[in-house]
Amino acid sequence: MDGIGTNRLEAFSDGVIAVIITIMVLELKVPRGAGVEALRPLVPVFASYVLSYVNVGIYWNNHHHMLHVTHQVDGSILWANLHLLFWLSLIPFATSWMGEHAFSPVPTAVYGVALLMPAIAFYVLQAVIIRAQGSGSTLARALGSDIKGKLSAPLYLAGILLAFVDTRISDAIYVLVDIVRQSQWSAEVAVEV
Numbered sequence: 001m002d003g004i005g006t007n008r009l010e011a012f013s014d015g016v017i018a019v020i021i022t023i024m025v026l027e028l029k030v031p032r033g034a035g036v037e038a039l040r041p042l043v044p045v046f047a048s049y050v051l052s053y054v055n056v057g058i059y060w061n062n063h064h065h066m067l068h069v070t071h072q073v074d075g076s077i078l079w080a081n082l083h084l085l086f087w088l089s090l091i092p093f094a095t096s097w098m099g100e101h102a103f104s105p106v107p108t109a110v111y112g113v114a115l116l117m118p119a120i121a122f123y124v125l126q127a128v129i130i131r132a133q134g135s136g137s138t139l140a141r142a143l144g145s146d147i148k149g150k151l152s153a154p155l156y157l158a159g160i161l162l163a164f165v166d167t168r169i170s171d172a173i174y175v176l177v178d179i180v181r182q183s184q185w186s187a188e189v190a191v192e193v
Contacts, residue, residue, distance in 0.1 A: 004074075006070050006073055009073050009081060010063075017088065024049055027045070027095065027096045028049060045096075047099070048111070051174060055091065056088065058178060061182075062122070069139050069142065070129050070139065077125070080125040080129075084122055087114070087120075090114050094110050094111040097110060097111070103171060105163045108171070109164065109170070112156050119149075120153055123150075126139065148181060
């Protein structure tokens, strides 16, 4: 199959990510009372929403940059992208469960799995694009050894396991990975975009 441009792939992915964010915000329920104290039970729900919103936003941003240095897509890239979108689409479920149960161990661990799987899928998508474009491609050069990307999975795994020790440690790890991943793209990609 000959490669095609990235416009349709990016538009489709943007649409799916917009729906994911919409589903997450719809899980925020209006408080039962009218006073400030009615907001207190919603703090964990809102905190999990913010964490997930930032996480999905980072994927959207990194995906955007990655596709702008991808010249053509083929069937393997399309399937790798669908794989990523599948895992991203499960984040609203895990977000809601973790928020509704105030960061309890099992929901926090499941949330970690919901973060781990898109991280793996994003890595696979990058590898498939690099395989299609060659090791000298802009994407390959920009990623270099991709230490930040490769650290995500082990850190998420640690967060999943540590959820059964202290969920605050897991949450700190999830935030740390977001901080690391948000700056994944080098100046080389920024110049080419």
